[in-house]
Amino acid sequence: MAKLIFDAHLDLSMNALEWNRDLTQDIQTIREREQDMTDKPDRGKGVISLSEMRKGNIGLCVATQIARYITPESSLSGWNSQSQAWAQSQGQLAWYEAMEEQGEMVQIRDKQGLQQHLALWENAETTEKLPIGYILSLEGADSIVNISYLEKSYQKGLRAVGLAHYGKGVYAYGTDSEGGIGQKGRALLKEMERLNVILDATHLCDTSFREAMDYFGGAVWASHHLCRSITPHNRQFSDEQFKELIERQAVIGMAFDAWMMIPNWVRGQSTPENTGLKLSHIVPHIDRICQIAGNSLHVGIGSDLDGAFGKEQSPQDLETIADLQKLEGILKNSGYSDQDVNNIFYGNWLRFLENAWK
Numbered sequence: 001m002a003k004l005i006f007d008a009h010l011d012l013s014m015n016a017l018e019w020n021r022d023l024t025q026d027i028q029t030i031r032e033r034e035q036d037m038t039d040k041p042d043r044g045k046g047v048i049s050l051s052e053m054r055k056g057n058i059g060l061c062v063a064t065q066i067a068r069y070i071t072p073e074s075s076l077s078g079w080n081s082q083s084q085a086w087a088q089s090q091g092q093l094a095w096y097e098a099m100e101e102q103g104e105m106v107q108i109r110d111k112q113g114l115q116q117h118l119a120l121w122e123n124a125e126t127t128e129k130l131p132i133g134y135i136l137s138l139e140g141a142d143s144i145v146n147i148s149y150l151e152k153s154y155q156k157g158l159r160a161v162g163l164a165h166y167g168k169g170v171y172a173y174g175t176d177s178e179g180g181i182g183q184k185g186r187a188l189l190k191e192m193e194r195l196n197v198i199l200d201a202t203h204l205c206d207t208s209f210r211e212a213m214d215y216f217g218g219a220v221w222a223s224h225h226l227c228r229s230i231t232p233h234n235r236q237f238s239d240e241q242f243k244e245l246i247e248r249q250a251v252i253g254m255a256f257d258a259w260m261m262i263p264n265w266v267r268g269q270s271t272p273e274n275t276g277l278k279l280s281h282i283v284p285h286i287d288r289i290c291q292i293a294g295n296s297l298h299v300g301i302g303s304d305l306d307g308a309f310g311k312e313q314s315p316q317d318l319e320t321i322a323d324l325q326k327l328e329g330i331l332k333n334s335g336y337s338d339q340d341v342n343n344i345f346y347g348n349w350l351r352f353l354e355n356a357w358k
Contacts, residue, residue: 002057002325004121006346008253009202009224009302010061011139013092015048023050024104027320045310047320050104053132056322059121060108060346062223062302063096063134065089065158068165069142076167078142085143093156096134106131107157111357114350135353137200137223140165140174147191154195160221161192162200163212172208175235181211193218198356201225201245202302205234213244219356220248224255224302226285231263239292246293249355251348253302254282256324258313261285272316279315279326283334286344296340300348301327 015021019040021030027049037043053061067088068078079085099105108114117133124130137160144150150161163185164174171188173179181189185208192199193216201209201222213220222245228236237245237252245252258272259265261281272278289299305314305321317326331341 003328003342004060004118004346005056005058005301005324006060006349007053007058007301007303007305007321007324008062008221008251008349009137009139009255009304009307010048010063011066011304011307012048012061012063012134013095014064014066014308015046015306016095017088017091019046021046023048024099024102025049027052040308042306042308042310042312045312046306047310047314047318048306049320050099050132052320052322054127054130056320056325057121057127058132058321058324059127059130060117060133060349061135062137062160063105064137064139065092065143066139066165067092067143068140068167069170070167074167082142082145082170086145086149089138089143093136096136100131103131106133108133108135109157109159111354114353114357118350135159137198138162139200140169140203141171141188142169144171144188147187150188150191150197151195154197158197160198160200160223161188162202162223163188163204164208165203172212173205174203174208175205178205178207180207181215185212186215189216192216196356201237201250203235206241209237209241213248219352220245220250221352222250222252222302224253224304224307226255226260227288229288230284231260233260235260239288242289242292246289246298249298249352251298251300251352252289253300253349254285254344255302255304256282256314256318257304257307257309258315261315271312272314277315278317279323280330280334281315282327283330286331287334296336296343297348297351299344301345 034043067085070078163172
């Protein structure tokens with residue numbers, strides 16, 4: 001049987017609500033339904049369905065809620081008030097709850113639930129009908145209208161929060177912006193620490209990263225991040241930032257978005273074919289973090305697949321998310337042991353959660 005994969009970043013509810021994809025259907029049906037649609041560049045090119053996740057033995061994931069608040073001068077897409085962003089995030093939660101009702105997914109909130117779900121997948125003869133376990137995460141905290149909303153979300157299963165996404169957020173500055181976390185950010189981090197909510201450092205700009213790491217004493221991970229030393233951009237982390245994350249016992253998830261994997265990707269011009277992009281291009285990023293750590297205990301998978309892109313911006317040897325299984329052979333051919341592969345595929349995330357939730 002294929003190795004279990006724990007994918008620490010999937011925007012499943014965004015695909016369901018904003019892309020209007022029925023993820024309970026097979027991938028070919030989803031693609032065919034979008035063939036004549038032109039509203040988004042990835043129409044007809046999606047790589048995720050729940051059945052493809054099962055086919056790839058991706059039995060566990062961190063699944064997001066995402067809803068950005070934007071000011072009138074912002075060029076980003078988003079919602080015109082925090083209350084609207086909250087409402088969008090709650091619609092996304094309702095979709096996850098509907099998937100649970102249908103037996104497609106199951107929410108994991110604590111160590112006991114994690115162990116029970118692992119036992120289910122490890123002991124099953126086939127994964128074809130199994131529910132996919134998900135840990136609820138909020139990508140960008142703008143929808144937290146005020147601090148009291150965090151506990152409301154925690155009661156509904158929220159277990160990880162990223163303070164910002166792209167641009168200036170309510171609580172921190174994200175990708176392609178620069179600034180600190182401010183009083184609101186510090187207050188949110190304090191409440192996250194009280195509730196034992198994981199801080200996802202992903203997307204934080206350098207100043208917000210620095211301040212958040214100084215102020216927050218709880219568990220930290222980076223769900224989907226690659227190396228600035230390989231692909232220069234503020235979206236990536238520097239070696240120094242990785243060192244600090246590793247000192248905090250963080251795990252860093254490898255993302256498979258083309259422009260993050262290789263340098264000089266030009267949106268609208270570059271393709272997986274004309275750049276030669278393949279799954280193996282993730283190996284230098286894994287190597288870098290393992291070299292900084294001195295072991296394979298701080299790298300995982302956080303694919304970000306179908307995070308507003310599809311096959312047009314994914315490795316050319318990845319037809320669907322199930323092809324993440326190809327990484328086993330790629331890693332072993334690159335000198336990684338079977339134990340290293342286990343660590344990267346699922347073991348490091350499991351150990352992280354068991355420590356965070358003990």
